[in-house]
């Protein structure tokens with residue numbers, strides 16, 4: 001709702017829809033009613049619009065876009081109504097003015113903001129454009145380059161920047177509402193024509209066409225298959241080419257295209273999924289609603305390899321004092337240097353720089369080889385390399401040294417949390433925190449509870465994720481947890497496709513065209529092939545522990561490809577050695593080119609194993625890689641490793657470069673249709689009966705059999721799972 005109140009000469013309209021004053025139909029109706037009331041009341045000389053609870057508005061109610069009676073065009077006319085008012089209207093912006101919220105403010109004749117307020121037009125991140133005339137008003141106010149930047153990226157800007165851009169007229173440090181009322185009183189009677197943005201010309205840019213061509217090329221490069229940025233661009237370009245009314249018509253057309261595109265639905269699903277996973281629960285009954293986190297006043301990180309360095313950087317950026325520990329002075333000095341380099345770089349990106357991070361202060365960041373300094377920390381993150389014996393040794397030591405309440409986290413991508421916890425005298429305080437590389441950049445934190453992990457430990461790890469500005473997703477303990485477990489069949493299919501006749505660049509291209517940031521072979525070269533090789537040796541799949549006489553392309557009765565092992569045996573570890581699935585300009589190089597040696601090697605390999613080379617089209621590449629990954633997702637859900645498909649989707653979007661505009665793998669499966677996913681898996685598993693990853697999971701079969709229910713209903717079918725599956 002919006003509350004109307006009349007003070008002296010200034011009427012106040014307060015947007016009220018907790019928690020963020022989203023503009024629902026009811027709010028818009030009340031806003032319109034308030035404006036009409038103010039207009040009709042001769043004692044009212046000016047209007048001030050503000051938001052309840054220190055927030056202007058987070059924009060249109062996102063749920064309204066998928067409601068049967070869509071919010072659609074309701075907002076634009078209200079913004080026009082504000083602008084055409086004969087009495088001055090002042091927006092008092094506190095907290096946030098985003099999307100439709102900022103468009104309401106753009107309709108006002110004056111904007112005054114609190115210094116801590118943030119503004120933006122993030123519709124593009126939801127697959128939309130600022131469809132309440134924002135694409136036409138903003139360029140008129142702040143110019144085309146700045147407007148294009150805000151509208152095509154969706155970034156939120158602070159009030160100080162908004163003032164510089166001319167987006168607001170004034171910023172205040174004290175009471176914004178009082179300042180806005182003062183301003184409203186001051187401007188009573190002043191001409192409103194110059195304050196109506198729709199009447200202003202779009203400021204000229206020298207050589208506008210060349211500027212726009214360049215801007216479009218940049219937008220396209222960054223969009224990677226996402227429609228909204230380009231359509232946002234087109235709407236702003238319309239502002240430069242047409243009068244306001246025509247620009248608005250064009251904006252509406254483009255908005256409708258986006259609204260009915262599957263991409264908007266996927267991106268809005270992703271928005272809510274990210275928030276839904278905060279409400280974690282375990283099959284044992286622990287949940288976010290009853291568990292309270294412990295405070296983390298001081299932390300420690302053990303191991304300053306690639307992961308440890310990123311984790312330390314992340315903690316420093318979150319202002320958590322910490323101890324960074326290495327096993328010896330040589331590694332400590334190497335690690336310290338690398339951490340300092342990362343921190344200097346991060347500080348340069350921040351306002352206030354190194355002083356704000358304060359990382360030269362030993363009270364905030366202390367480097368040591370002395371385990372004793374871990375006595376009074378509240379939380380330890382062990383980040384040594386993936387070796388169970390080593391991790392157990394460290395955890396045994398930690399359980400002797402750390403204070404009783406300290407939370408003991410292990411950064412692992414696959415190892416058994418229960419086994420690590422068994423080395424301690426406090427398994428309830430042991431938890432997996434799977435960071436993604438680079439740990440100070442990647443948003444995902446997979447949080448893995450073991451059999452004994454307490455609800456407090458989970459809540460504390462989730463709180464840590466928030467402090468680190470990461471998305472924490474709570475999952476159960478199994479090999480590879482959620483992300484890597486789903487990745488195994490995907491990568492396996494990619495390698496099988498090479499065996500059968502494809503090429504690394506063809507597979508990567510198909511998946512990158514689908515929208516992945518990076519295909520599986522480029523990714524493998526980046527991460528280093530030796531990582532998987534070591535793990536396969538530990539599992540006895542290759543190397544000296546492989547029993548003599550094991551068939552080259554079979555393990556434990558299932559199809560196996562030794563191709564990645566063979567590459568490692570040739571010293572091809574990826575970028576670090578200058579060659580892997582691709583050739584690089586030098587060791588450590590980043591430019592991948594197809595390698596004739598590898599293509600020749602693949603062809604000889606096929607000859608050796610009697611494999612007939614065949615052409616594999618893009619459709620088969622996508623179906624085999626993606627559907628096997630999705631299939632594993634259904635198995636994970638059925639086992640209760642994750643409490644809903646949103647968890648899997650948030651993990652894939654934030655940790656594995658899954659294109660957000662496709663909503664995550666499980667959402668994507670729902671758009672393809674589960675019967676189709678099932679039929680394809682059945683077809684491929686018949687052709688490859690020795691590949692378990694292609695055999696449809698029982699849960700997928702069940703959902704297809706019950707008529708392909710919507711994703712939000714999937715989990716309700718698990719409790720009814722019958723023996724007929």
Ligand SMILES: CC/C=C\C/C=C/C(=O)SCCNC(=O)CCNC(=O)[C@H](O)C(C)(C)COP(=O)(O)OP(=O)(O)OC[C@H]1O[C@@H](n2cnc3c(N)ncnc32)[C@H](O)[C@@H]1OP(=O)(O)O
Pocket residue numbers: 019020022023058059060061062063071072073074075076096098099100101122123126128129130131132272275276
């Ligand atoms: C009408 C057609 C024409 C015009 C086009 C206009 C389009 C739009 O305006 S689209 C909306 C644009 N706005 C946004 O994208 C902002 C989205 N919100 C956020 O970025 C953040 O929520 C926030 C920065 C405003 C606040 O962040 P934080 O403090 O971390 O809180 P939460 O994110 O957890 O949000 C709290 C709660 O509010 C729900 N919510 C937030 N924004 C909206 C919204 N615009 N519509 C509906 N609901 C919203 C959010 O989902 C949380 O609730 P749940 O935990 O229950 O999910």
